[in-house]
Amino acid sequence: MSMRVVDSIPAIRALVSEARKTGSTIGLVPTMGALHAGHRRLVEVARGECGFVVVTIFVNPTQFNQASDFEKYPRTLEADLAVCAEAGADVIFAPSAHEMYPGPQYTTVEVSTLGEHLCGKFRPGHFRGVATVVSKLLNIAQADRAYFGEKDAQQLAIIQRMVADLDMAVRIVPVPTVREADGLAMSSRNVRLSAEERAAAPAVYRALQMVAVELTAGRTNVEEAKQAALAMLAAVRPQPKVEYLDIVDMVTLAPLAHVDREALIAIAVWMGDVRLIDNLRYAAARA
Amino acid sequence: MSMRVVDSIPAIRALVSEARKTGSTIGLVPTMGALHAGHRRLVEVARGECGFVVVTIFVNPTQFNQASDFEKYPRTLEADLAVCAEAGADVIFAPSAHEMYPGPQYTTVEVSTLGEHLCGKFRPGHFRGVATVVSKLLNIAQADRAYFGEKDAQQLAIIQRMVADLDMAVRIVPVPTVREADGLAMSSRNVRLSAEERAAAPAVYRALQMVAVELTAGRTNVEEAKQAALAMLAAVRPQPKVEYLDIVDMVTLAPLAHVDREALIAIAVWMGDVRLIDNLRYAAARA
Numbered sequence: 001m002s003m004r005v006v007d008s009i010p011a012i013r014a015l016v017s018e019a020r021k022t023g024s025t026i027g028l029v030p031t032m033g034a035l036h037a038g039h040r041r042l043v044e045v046a047r048g049e050c051g052f053v054v055v056t057i058f059v060n061p062t063q064f065n066q067a068s069d070f071e072k073y074p075r076t077l078e079a080d081l082a083v084c085a086e087a088g089a090d091v092i093f094a095p096s097a098h099e100m101y102p103g104p105q106y107t108t109v110e111v112s113t114l115g116e117h118l119c120g121k122f123r124p125g126h127f128r129g130v131a132t133v134v135s136k137l138l139n140i141a142q143a144d145r146a147y148f149g150e151k152d153a154q155q156l157a158i159i160q161r162m163v164a165d166l167d168m169a170v171r172i173v174p175v176p177t178v179r180e181a182d183g184l185a186m187s188s189r190n191v192r193l194s195a196e197e198r199a200a201a202p203a204v205y206r207a208l209q210m211v212a213v214e215l216t217a218g219r220t221n222v223e224e225a226k227q228a229a230l231a232m233l234a235a236v237r238p239q240p241k242v243e244y245l246d247i248v249d250m251v252t253l254a255p256l257a258h259v260d261r262e263a264l265i266a267i268a269v270w271m272g273d274v275r276l277i278d279n280l281r282y283a284a285a286r287a
Numbered sequence: 288m289s290m291r292v293v294d295s296i297p298a299i300r301a302l303v304s305e306a307r308k309t310g311s312t313i314g315l316v317p318t319m320g321a322l323h324a325g326h327r328r329l330v331e332v333a334r335g336e337c338g339f340v341v342v343t344i345f346v347n348p349t350q351f352n353q354a355s356d357f358e359k360y361p362r363t364l365e366a367d368l369a370v371c372a373e374a375g376a377d378v379i380f381a382p383s384a385h386e387m388y389p390g391p392q393y394t395t396v397e398v399s400t401l402g403e404h405l406c407g408k409f410r411p412g413h414f415r416g417v418a419t420v421v422s423k424l425l426n427i428a429q430a431d432r433a434y435f436g437e438k439d440a441q442q443l444a445i446i447q448r449m450v451a452d453l454d455m456a457v458r459i460v461p462v463p464t465v466r467e468a469d470g471l472a473m474s475s476r477n478v479r480l481s482a483e484e485r486a487a488a489p490a491v492y493r494a495l496q497m498v499a500v501e502l503t504a505g506r507t508n509v510e511e512a513k514q515a516a517l518a519m520l521a522a523v524r525p526q527p528k529v530e531y532l533d534i535v536d537m538v539t540l541a542p543l544a545h546v547d548r549e550a551l552i553a554i555a556v557w558m559g560d561v562r563l564i565d566n567l568r569y570a571a572a573r574a
Contacts, residue, residue, distance in 0.1 A: 009454065107398045107418075107452035114393060131394075132453075139454045165394035166419070167296065167426045 003084060004091040009140055012093040016142055024051030028143035030134060033057040034074035034188035035083040038178040042147040043087035045175050054141050055084045057094040063129030074188055109135045111158045117253045118154045118266050122243055130155055131162050143170050151177040151185050153264055153279040157253055185278045196238055197271040203236045204269055207245065208280040211265045215282055220259045222247045240269035260284060290371060291378040296427055299380040303429055311338030315430035317421060320344040321361040321475035322370040325465040329434040330374035332462050341428050342371045344381040350416030361475055387423065396422045398445045404540045405441045405553050409530055417442055418449050430457050438464040438472050440551055440566040444540055472565045483525055484558040490523045491556055494532065495567040498552045502569055507546045509534045527556035547571060
């Protein structure tokens, strides 16, 4: 059966309900489109685990802090559909903003603590928008499993916490970050980098690796562990403007001063007017 | 099959899943126990519409503003089970607080605007607690229909809005308020009234009826429409302390100054240390 594309909530519900009747496990891959190899991996993993794979393509206005970022967000529906078809999606749900928000949206889902650190400090309301729209998509698709990339580590942690706290009947499946050959994490925003910025961008992942090396070498004080990476980034041209480089608790995402356990090293930088994020999980070698 | 009583989330999920496999519609009646004829009606209506009826009994700590009100809330499990069995429930889910909140609950569901008026003004955080726990219960029971009494009109409006805004796959069924012969709305808190307070309590409903009479007579200015009812309440002994007597929009629950459409007349009073609420829907005779 060839891939279907629907834009209404009743239509996607009907298709999912039909698939469920045949006993299929329902897999959901929520995206904002502008699909790249990272998304493709999400769909492939879902395809391998589920009988029926739904990909949603919806650029959610409530999670953007600036109208300009929302407007500039790349929209490439034709190419996206090709990626989804190749990766084996059964149906694409690509609703309009009006379909998702037909009237005033009074209800919000908020995950405290986890949403306050890292990107949350710089993007007020962003994760409330994310948690709310993901709740809606999970409820619409009635998914058994939903797939999220580890590149958006804070988003993943927040969604996992939300699902646990609200007893949602879905399993969240994390999928490892897909990178370019030079280490740059795949992102829909990468296409907005100039040639020079693109050439410099792998420094973002290198910085994370340098912090991990310091930690592994026993430099467990966070400020000390960050120094070499920050010095490296300061020497890169065009220079990435570091928004944060933090080492945080895996569960609460609160910054650590001293790394004595598994932790997440996370970074956000601006390259010109493009914001890039990346992260690396660090497993402490010694207690 | 006789009624089952379970206290764990996996146990209730297994029973619901089994019932669903036989094609049964799942009905949920969320309660805090201390069941009276109003709850019994909820269960009976659910029984008439659903193949499998789940009643939850859980005194939710996060929706109480005062520890004393939480502690004083009547707990009558044995009698509750008898009511449920007679009314035809299939299973009772009566979890502990630890089962529902095993760790810190970081996630909350909030319905803005609707939660800010009426009781929301006097019970900060109450409806956030209600919306969050009802989300959890709906997700745990995977209900097709859930039954709520019109007596808690603001709670009902908030839950209906939450379900619509979050695209939850459940239908909320409102059930009319059940009253004592003298008009007092059934409430678990009524048993805490002294004999004198109980004798005076029907004045609460009478006040609502008096407002409706004034509105019907064409006195559409809210302050004027309330005057006779407030004067009547002021003369009652022991005297009910009026927390609010408002006439509000059916959808947003925002107070109206002039009643030119369908509206909700709602009241909260204190009789001693017992808080009573009630409401009456008013359908404007003329546009």
